[in-house]
Amino acid sequence: MLASWGERMTDVLELLDAKMSFRVGRGFFHGTTLTAVDEVSMSLKRGETLALIGESGSGKTTLGRLTLRLLEPTGGKIIFDGKDITHVSEGKLSWFRKAAQTIFQDPYSSLNPAMSVQNILEEPLEIHHLNERKVNEETIFNALKNCGLTPQENFLPKHPHLLSGGQRQRVAIARAIILRPKYIVADEPVSMIDASGRVEILDLLRSLQVSYGISFLYITHDIATARYSSDRIAVMYLGRIVEVAPAEELIRNPLHPYTVALIGAVPEPDPSNLQRERPSIPGEAPIPIELPPVCRFNLRCPKFMKGTCDKEDPALEEIAPNHFVACHLYS
Amino acid sequence: MSMASRLLEVTDLNVEYSSRAGPVKALESVSLAVGRAETIGIVGESGSGKSSLGLSIMKLLPPNIHAFSGVVRLEGSDLTRLSENEFRRTVRWKKISMVFQGAMNSMNPVIRVGTQIAEPLFFDSSLSRHDAERVAKRNLRAVGLSDEVFRRYPHELSGGMKQRAVIAMALVTNPKLVLLDEPTSALDVSVQAQIMNLLKKLRTEMGLSILFISHDLALASELSEKIAVMYAGQIVEFGTNSDVLTHPLHPYTQLLLASAPRLTGGLSPGFIPGIPPDLVKPPAGCRFHPRCPYVFERCKNEDPLELVPDPGHSVRCWLHGEKE
Ligand SMILES: Nc1ncnc2c1ncn2[C@@H]1O[C@H](COP(=O)(O)OP(=O)(O)OP(=O)(O)O)[C@@H](O)[C@H]1O
Ligand SMILES: Nc1ncnc2c1ncn2[C@@H]1O[C@H](COP(=O)(O)OP(=O)(O)OP(=O)(O)O)[C@@H](O)[C@H]1O
Ligand code: SF4
Ligand SMILES: [Mg+2]
Numbered sequence: 001m002l003a004s005w006g007e008r009m010t011d012v013l014e015l016l017d018a019k020m021s022f023r024v025g026r027g028f029f030h031g032t033t034l035t036a037v038d039e040v041s042m043s044l045k046r047g048e049t050l051a052l053i054g055e056s057g058s059g060k061t062t063l064g065r066l067t068l069r070l071l072e073p074t075g076g077k078i079i080f081d082g083k084d085i086t087h088v089s090e091g092k093l094s095w096f097r098k099a100a101q102t103i104f105q106d107p108y109s110s111l112n113p114a115m116s117v118q119n120i121l122e123e124p125l126e127i128h129h130l131n132e133r134k135v136n137e138e139t140i141f142n143a144l145k146n147c148g149l150t151p152q153e154n155f156l157p158k159h160p161h162l163l164s165g166g167q168r169q170r171v172a173i174a175r176a177i178i179l180r181p182k183y184i185v186a187d188e189p190v191s192m193i194d195a196s197g198r199v200e201i202l203d204l205l206r207s208l209q210v211s212y213g214i215s216f217l218y219i220t221h222d223i224a225t226a227r228y229s230s231d232r233i234a235v236m237y238l239g240r241i242v243e244v245a246p247a248e249e250l251i252r253n254p255l256h257p258y259t260v261a262l263i264g265a266v267p268e269p270d271p272s273n274l275q276r277e278r279p280s281i282p283g284e285a286p287i288p289i290e291l292p293p294v295c296r297f298n299l300r301c302p303k304f305m306k307g308t309c310d311k312e313d314p315a316l317e318e319i320a321p322n323h324f325v326a327c328h329l330y331s
Numbered sequence: 332m333s334m335a336s337r338l339l340e341v342t343d344l345n346v347e348y349s350s351r352a353g354p355v356k357a358l359e360s361v362s363l364a365v366g367r368a369e370t371i372g373i374v375g376e377s378g379s380g381k382s383s384l385g386l387s388i389m390k391l392l393p394p395n396i397h398a399f400s401g402v403v404r405l406e407g408s409d410l411t412r413l414s415e416n417e418f419r420r421t422v423r424w425k426k427i428s429m430v431f432q433g434a435m436n437s438m439n440p441v442i443r444v445g446t447q448i449a450e451p452l453f454f455d456s457s458l459s460r461h462d463a464e465r466v467a468k469r470n471l472r473a474v475g476l477s478d479e480v481f482r483r484y485p486h487e488l489s490g491g492m493k494q495r496a497v498i499a500m501a502l503v504t505n506p507k508l509v510l511l512d513e514p515t516s517a518l519d520v521s522v523q524a525q526i527m528n529l530l531k532k533l534r535t536e537m538g539l540s541i542l543f544i545s546h547d548l549a550l551a552s553e554l555s556e557k558i559a560v561m562y563a564g565q566i567v568e569f570g571t572n573s574d575v576l577t578h579p580l581h582p583y584t585q586l587l588l589a590s591a592p593r594l595t596g597g598l599s600p601g602f603i604p605g606i607p608p609d610l611v612k613p614p615a616g617c618r619f620h621p622r623c624p625y626v627f628e629r630c631k632n633e634d635p636l637e638l639v640p641d642p643g644h645s646v647r648c649w650l651h652g653e654k655e
């Protein structure tokens with residue numbers, strides 16, 4: 001299968017049955033296991049943005065941290081640029097620390113308030129022993145320019161508290177790209193930024209993706225921004241990816257009942273909504289502790305089929321080209 | 332709206348906070364009326380003055396007030412003239428209550444949820460403790476929580492349950508008006524949808540008037556018959572839900588609508604250029620003029636008057652002014 005081999009060659013990241021369990025609970029419950037990410041397989045192509053959407057607690061951040069090897073998985077494999085990094089020790093990950101970066105949700109707490117923008121951008125260069133002054137100055141200037149922070153000399157001496165939320169997030173992005181990474185995890189990068197400034201930041205990420213061929217994992221609650229800024233969307237529910245498809249396809253033709261419900265719940269600026277109830281899924285997702293091997297959505301699912309959904313765990317299968325879903329309705 | 336149907340009337344409200352950089356003009360000649368059983372959405376970006384408006388009505392502004400003027404009438408009587416004591420005895424939590432921004436995360440962690448909900452009733456000497464608890468449980472059920480939640484502590488509730496609990500808390504005294512400040516912004520869309528449906532139901536059942544504060548125009552439009560759009564401490568547009576959504580008049584409202592990524596329609600929303608204004612030194616003339624794509628000379632010098640191009644639909648923008 002030459003074609004699929006060729007495709008694999010262009011993957012920057014691959015997860016194979018990646019699993020992350022935490023020991024939780026005190027006293028009597030000591031030794032309980034919470035599985036935040038449960039045997040997830042996925043891949044990310046070079047220069048691709050994959051959005052990871054799902055409710056709070058579904059495991060998005062944990063999955064993101066696994067791909068950055070900020071957590072060591074309790075099962076499965078993580079392949080980055082063709083190299084198995086699943087259990088590689090920190091001391092041998094320096095090349096990876098340079099190639100994989102992150103942008104956090106909160107531009108207020110993710111930047112050290114005691115440092116100037118210049119110090120913030122110098123730090124990663126110093127950590128990676130890039131000490132050539134002239135080169136570094138140019139690198140920093142370019143990063144600021146690429147992130148729309150011009151004129152640069154106005155921003156270099158400033159401390160984060162003198163910047164607006166959007167400008168701080170731009171500094172965080174400049175810091176993330178300064179080492180020319182191949183892969184960036186952006187965990188809710190615009191959820192604390194005003195609606196009017198969100199698109200600007202998303203456009204910036206998109207332009208970096210295109211001009212440097214950076215691959216992004218874009219983690220968000222907000223499906224509309226996922227549609228706007230990503231190539232594919234993966235939907236997570238209780239530690240599993242339940243559906244993945246190209247962005248527009250997923251939104252126009254959602255297959256998993258959970259995806260259908262998520263999309264239906266998004267408010268739209270339509271005056272007639274005043275007279276309507278919003279479609280909503282009953283209840284809330286449970287905590288992923290000792291889940292039985294059945295469909296994780298079965299207790300809340302409007303399409304629940306007795307004898308199937310409460311008996312078997314559906315696998316993620318390709319139903320249409322590039323459209324994968326884990327649901328008994330389609331198997 | 333006839334005088335009789337007006338429940339709350341805010342007239343020419345001005346609020347300034349003191350800060351190291353100078354007075355912050357948080358609200359500038361804000362006027363607004365809320366009818367009985369009516370919901371008004373207050374929409375605007377961070378810092379536009381939404382919470383300051385809510386806190387002014389509740390008389391709970393922070394202590395660093397530099398200047399305050401204006402009139403707030405409830406059923407015709409001026410609340411700004413009441414002493415703190417009278418206001419607490421007769422209005423706050425009795426006729427008007429509020430769900431504060433971030434309230435679900437600031438519940439008292441060591442007091443049981445039920446006790447917190449019943450608390451406003453304990454001040455009412457005509458109710459026994461037992462009766463207060465009974466009323467609190469009835470309210471829990473009304474917001475879709477079981478009686479058993481009464482004995483739990485806040486950390487034992489999910490985000491959605493906590494938000495239901497703080498709504499129950501605001502409604503327990505059967506107020507006429509409730510101010511909801513970003514009541515769902517920390518929640519997932521699916522839980523948000525449940526809370527919005529709950530609010531729709533409660534509003535009808537209790538004949539409530541609501542001031543629904545949100546940065547999300549689409550969300551506010553789900554519940555609000557009328558919408559006030561705020562920018563830099565001013566109401567820049569006011570109209571019915573469908574006026575504002577389908578014929579927005581102010582360039583800021585137009586851009587706000589166009590800049591939010593949506594699930595339907597084209598893929599390329601715009602954005603509002605520039606940054607929000609500094610309220611210590613707000614721009615002269617129209618507050619929005621430095622970011623406005625249609626700015627012309629008059630906008631830079633003269634503060635736009637409130638103009639009413641269509642009945643019931645007002646705007647502060649010179650594009651809708653008469654030609655000089
Ligand atoms: N270090 C940890 N120890 C124990 N449990 C954890 C740990 N980290 C995460 N969890 C649990 O794993 C589950 C997934 O959490 P995660 O933060 O990955 O979700 P998320 O999808 O990012 O949620 P959010 O949208 O709220 O950020 C949750 O139940 C969480 O409580
Ligand atoms: N106690 C205070 N002291 C000084 N300035 C304040 C104080 N509270 C609010 N402000 C300022 O007043 C303006 C209006 O704030 P307000 O909290 O009313 O806005 P908001 O629309 O509710 O914003 P958000 O969406 O962020 O909640 C902002 O510029 C804010 O920084
Ligand atoms: S008054 Fe002028 S600057 Fe202000 S919104 Fe209207 S056109 Fe734009
Ligand atoms: Mg997270």
Ligand SMILES: [Mg+2]
Nearest residue numbers: 381382383432
């Ligand atoms: Mg506020």
